[in-house]
Structures are given as structure tokens and as C-alpha cells.
Amino acid sequence: MSDDTMARAAAEEHEAQTEHEGRAHPSDRNYVVIALILAVLTALEVATYYVEEQLGGFLVPALMVMMVVKFAMVVMWFMHLRFDSNLFTRMFVSGLVLAIGVYAITLTTFKFFG
Numbered sequence: 001m002s003d004d005t006m007a008r009a010a011a012e013e014h015e016a017q018t019e020h021e022g023r024a025h026p027s028d029r030n031y032v033v034i035a036l037i038l039a040v041l042t043a044l045e046v047a048t049y050y051v052e053e054q055l056g057g058f059l060v061p062a063l064m065v066m067m068v069v070k071f072a073m074v075v076m077w078f079m080h081l082r083f084d085s086n087l088f089t090r091m092f093v094s095g096l097v098l099a100i101g102v103y104a105i106t107l108t109t110f111k112f113f114g
Helices: 003-021 028-050 052-078 086-113
Strands: none
Touching (some): 028 052
16 A cells, blocks of 8 residues: 555544544644644733732732633643543543642641641
8 A cells, every 4th residue: 555545544534533523623723823822821921920019919810810721721622622522521620620629628737737
């Protein structure tokens, strides 16, 4: 089999799999756009260091919002949870909630008994 024939067969198989899943996977352009958005958010996070005094009490909430948005974008796009079965999303969220709960309990324990 020539390389061209193998490439065509692989492309057809990928198209069939994508149609079967019912979800179109992102193109390279989508990934570049997401990477640029993440870069802008990172630049904004770094910029908060230089305007910390002007932000006052708004600093931590602003950083938290940017952190959550970046986390969600990475999980949805680069970990492909947006395109996979909902089962994987539920498993990921369950593990995340468990980890946050354990972390909160540990912090509370150190606060009250430390």
C-alpha cells in the first residue's frame, strides 16, 4: 500500500468515527484561537501584579475568575472533555469535587486544630 492510500484510508476512518460520535472535533485553527485566549488571560493575570494597589479588594476575585476560566478552557478543549462521552466529564468532575472537599477539610482541620 502506498503512503497516499494509507493516508486516505486513515482520513476516511477518522471521518466515520467522528460521524459515529456525533461531534465534530476542532480544527488546528480552533486550538490556536484557544491558545491565544489563554495567553491573553495569562497576560492579564501577570498584569494584576503591576496594578495590585489599584485593584484593592477586587484583586483576588479577579484572579479567581481568570483561573477558573483558564481551567475550564484547558479541560474542555485540550483534555477533549468537550468532545468525549458525558461519562468522562462526570468522572472528572467527581474527582475534582472530591479533591476540593478533601483540601477544604484539611485546611479547616489545620485552622481549628493547628
